[in-house]
Amino acid sequence: MVEPGTVLRARGDRDATATVLADGRIDFDGTAYDTPSGAGKVARGGSTNGWAFWSLPDGRQLRQLKEPYRKLMEERRAGARSTRRMGSIPPASSNNGAPRNNPHDRVRPSSSAPSTNFV
Template identity: 40%
Template structure:
């Protein structure tokens, strides 16, 4: 009986078989466990303990470079009617790490949306510890720059 062509394997590439492929008769390797996402605190610790110089970028960069907002600053809000509040920490690169969320957010509005579930203006929602909103800080910076 002639050999069937479907049972034949193609010849190995020059230099031997590739390590990135396996043949049909090889058992797949056991799956490695999927790592858990880092917590907000772990993300912030990575950013603040990094030996490299971190330059802020994104919407908060100007406030940070002007000294009106610092890495590690705690932002918060409370909406009485909706009975909800939020807390976020500014990272050295200008993102916001929101409590209960592992991924940093690139803008105040995206961070606010993550907490409220609604599209919302984060510049007028988030407050720094002295009570000023990010929008007030942004207007202070604009008035400094216009003088």
């Protein structure tokens, strides 16, 4: 969804930038954060919705990728549940198939390798 190395810019009059890492985390000021909100909180100096705080190089807000990311993750979870039913691996704790609605969902890197982090 977002290529590693993509530079994110803070919205508004802030001069902050962050970089998407290969593992999906976000590097801001030399520290890797697991979520857009984690990096945004430090950049802003207070709590923030990182999905709305960061913008992509083309000007779109990062939050425009959130719903497609959630759909991708739900499809992958559904596939994993289906695979578990066929094998002997017991399922992890269940949320009864409901999509997870965590405001700090991570974004998945665009590489084909699975990641649990941002992008």
